[in-house]
Amino acid sequence: xxxSTPPLAxxxxxxxxxxxxxxxxxxxxxxxxxxxxxxTLWPLAQSLLLSFQQTFGPKxxxxxxxxxxxxxxxxxxxxxxxxxxxxxxxxxxxxxxxVALGLALLLNHPAVRGRAIFRLIFFAPSLVxxxxxxxxxxxxxxxxxxxxxxxxxxxxPSWDPxxxxxxxxxxxxxxxxxxxxxxxxNMIYFLAALQNVNxxxxxxxxxxxxxxxxxxxxxxxxxxxxxxxxxxxxxxIGSFQLFELPWVxxxxxxxxxxxxxxxxxxxxxxxxxxxxxxxASAIGWLLGLLLVGAAIAQMRLNRRxxx
Amino acid sequence: xxxxxxxxxxxxxxxxxxxxAVVSSLAYLxxxxxxxxxxxxxxFSPPNEQHYRAILEKWNAxxxxxxxxxxxxxxxxxxxxxxxxxTSDTPVADLVETESLMMSRAFAGRLxxxxxxxxxxxxxxxxxxEKINEPSFSLWTTRGRTFGLPHDVHPxxxxxxxxxxxxxxxxxxxxxxxxxxxxxxxxxxxxLDGDGRPDRYLLNFWENNxxxxxxxxxxxxxxxxxxxxxxxxxxxxxxxxxxxLVSWVAGPRRFCVDARDFTAGGDQMRIEGTVLASILPxxxxxxxxxxxxxxxxxxxxxxxxxxxxxxxxxxxxxGTAIGVTKAAPDPEKSWAMAxxxxxxxxxxxxxxxxxxxxxxxxxxxxxxxxxxxxPFFSGQPVGALYIAEAPHVPRRIASPxxxxxxxxxxxxxxxxxxxxLARNTFDAASLLPEAPRRLAEAQADLAAHIARNVLYAAAPxx
Numbered sequence: 001x002x003x004s005t006p007p008l009a010x011x012x013x014x015x016x017x018x019x020x021x022x023x024x025x026x027x028x029x030x031x032x033x034x035x036x037x038x039x040t041l042w043p044l045a046q047s048l049l050l051s052f053q054q055t056f057g058p059k060x061x062x063x064x065x066x067x068x069x070x071x072x073x074x075x076x077x078x079x080x081x082x083x084x085x086x087x088x089x090x091x092x093x094x095x096x097x098x099v100a101l102g103l104a105l106l107l108n109h110p111a112v113r114g115r116a117i118f119r120l121i122f123f124a125p126s127l128v129x130x131x132x133x134x135x136x137x138x139x140x141x142x143x144x145x146x147x148x149x150x151x152x153x154x155x156x157p158s159w160d161p162x163x164x165x166x167x168x169x170x171x172x173x174x175x176x177x178x179x180x181x182x183x184x185x186n187m188i189y190f191l192a193a194l195q196n197v198n199x200x201x202x203x204x205x206x207x208x209x210x211x212x213x214x215x216x217x218x219x220x221x222x223x224x225x226x227x228x229x230x231x232x233x234x235x236x237i238g239s240f241q242l243f244e245l246p247w248v249x250x251x252x253x254x255x256x257x258x259x260x261x262x263x264x265x266x267x268x269x270x271x272x273x274x275x276x277x278x279x280a281s282a283i284g285w286l287l288g289l290l291l292v293g294a295a296i297a298q299m300r301l302n303r304r305x306x307x
Numbered sequence: 308x309x310x311x312x313x314x315x316x317x318x319x320x321x322x323x324x325x326x327x328a329v330v331s332s333l334a335y336l337x338x339x340x341x342x343x344x345x346x347x348x349x350x351f352s353p354p355n356e357q358h359y360r361a362i363l364e365k366w367n368a369x370x371x372x373x374x375x376x377x378x379x380x381x382x383x384x385x386x387x388x389x390x391x392x393x394t395s396d397t398p399v400a401d402l403v404e405t406e407s408l409m410m411s412r413a414f415a416g417r418l419x420x421x422x423x424x425x426x427x428x429x430x431x432x433x434x435x436x437e438k439i440n441e442p443s444f445s446l447w448t449t450r451g452r453t454f455g456l457p458h459d460v461h462p463x464x465x466x467x468x469x470x471x472x473x474x475x476x477x478x479x480x481x482x483x484x485x486x487x488x489x490x491x492x493x494x495x496x497x498x499l500d501g502d503g504r505p506d507r508y509l510l511n512f513w514e515n516n517x518x519x520x521x522x523x524x525x526x527x528x529x530x531x532x533x534x535x536x537x538x539x540x541x542x543x544x545x546x547x548x549x550x551x552l553v554s555w556v557a558g559p560r561r562f563c564v565d566a567r568d569f570t571a572g573g574d575q576m577r578i579e580g581t582v583l584a585s586i587l588p589x590x591x592x593x594x595x596x597x598x599x600x601x602x603x604x605x606x607x608x609x610x611x612x613x614x615x616x617x618x619x620x621x622x623x624x625x626g627t628a629i630g631v632t633k634a635a636p637d638p639e640k641s642w643a644m645a646x647x648x649x650x651x652x653x654x655x656x657x658x659x660x661x662x663x664x665x666x667x668x669x670x671x672x673x674x675x676x677x678x679x680x681x682p683f684f685s686g687q688p689v690g691a692l693y694i695a696e697a698p699h700v701p702r703r704i705a706s707p708x709x710x711x712x713x714x715x716x717x718x719x720x721x722x723x724x725x726x727x728l729a730r731n732t733f734d735a736a737s738l739l740p741e742a743p744r745r746l747a748e749a750q751a752d753l754a755a756h757i758a759r760n761v762l763y764a765a766a767p768x769x
Contacts, residue, residue: 004329059417145571
């Protein structure tokens, strides 16, 4: 018997039968589905249930209805955490991403030599773990002995060597550390987008007398908009999940007067330091809803701009 | 026409993957899990291993059917494992050496749900309550029940640069209060490099140092919870203490500097003399000796200056205890092991010699090692100095809300400093009207947080 596949017309009544049994797709996706069900969907459902419960200690649980959510809406610490997180997000979008785009524009310039090595140098920080970055910047921001204060004092004797980066300027310190960490990572996205910008359009614009800013604004920016939108969305989601960097940078705390308190940090504190997993779940769900809202808003905004 | 071959709906490669998955799953399920005979003892402090190992080896040789396995686990991993064990019944050791914050978290919930065995009756029945320094039990006690056998006392003294202080002709015996300390040592605050800013301060303290704020608050007689474990921010002592602390770190009479412990920068500042004195619990005296070699023979210890004349000359910082978990199959044997280890004079001496930590067992305070002069501390008998303060250390309250309470208290202190800077008024008296207002706000905020916990209200303190 020949092993070659018969032509479709000669397959007879079984010709339309799929090449695999019906259960085959389920068998192939089963490992993922089982794990997803066990470790994502089920905990998600459990956390939703928990958010309507009060937990305290190992065995004590009580159903409290909407109480956790009601209290959350009036909890000043939650609002402070949300404010801090939003501030960091704004900083990430308006400081970190322009820096990343600037680096990408520099590296995309034909006059720059050794682009590969610069690309590696700028990207390298994002290969380092967040905890390491936190520890390193905690040293850099130290009063008197930290690299930043000691260096600035040496350059400008009027600079206060006790400038309290981590006490009174928590958010700028966090942003500085995050720029160092993520700018190179986001630069790669921008660089890839820039390399796909139509050269002919740029050349034509230049011939028509458009300057660098005009070319950037009217050609480059519209061309890289889809990638930029994606990077902004990633940054917003990542910023709202901020936890490890400030936690380590601020010595396992939210910093003086909770200046570094983020939503996820507050979730951790209530859930794992106080033991109120119900309240922590409520915070988690509210955060999830906020992120979904942000994603939808951005998608609509993009769609409107595309139209 | 022959029937289609079976199994051909998958390629050979796919079958190989399926086969590997099946075989590896079966191997995983059938693989025997190695189990250690005997009971496990988890601890987190690396230096403790050497003290415990010698004792446990002898114990294991004498009790071959009741072996104890010493397992060192990183502090945070130990904390996570304990939480997991108490909430989800995951495997846990029979004996666990735990630290204060870890234990206070274990106190969340009803008394009968605490994952450690209640030791209160045994401690009284066996006379250990009298044999051990009594304040050392406070951290391991909630709602009148004690769940840990204390490992230490951790009284505080003041470590200071004797070389610089004595060269200036200052007699520290004249210092009785913090005001004396500021007045007598004040002339040593100096601008050494001529840049118009002081390069030498008197005390290592900053308003964001939670541990030190707590130490000083306890010394003053304040705290964030009262004896019934109720929030108690808004007290006259707390207000007075916080107002004073602001004047320590801001304004023209500032005498403190932020020379963080356990940081290279802080150690450099201590060695260079940027800071003259630090509050030192016994364990930190050991850290100084191992980390600050260049200061050997240049530092001395003295009693803490009091907040007012006749006031407390010490405080307390940190703490460790051993607890028997309820998962232990034979709690009596575990308890016997815990006592054997913690009450051993051999462990007490070994612990002191390597870390300066003094034993909470009063009978051990007679050990000669505590009276030996130490060259690092300019020939002072370090152990004897700490032991003299041990009975006076303040009692502490253990609460699952301690972390949140301290966060709020620290926010009050930071806000009070901002208030002082905004109004350019730094003396404690002028800050006193503002401090109670902010403390009352913080207290109301935390009390509301605790009040919504229907389970905490269901199990009130006696």
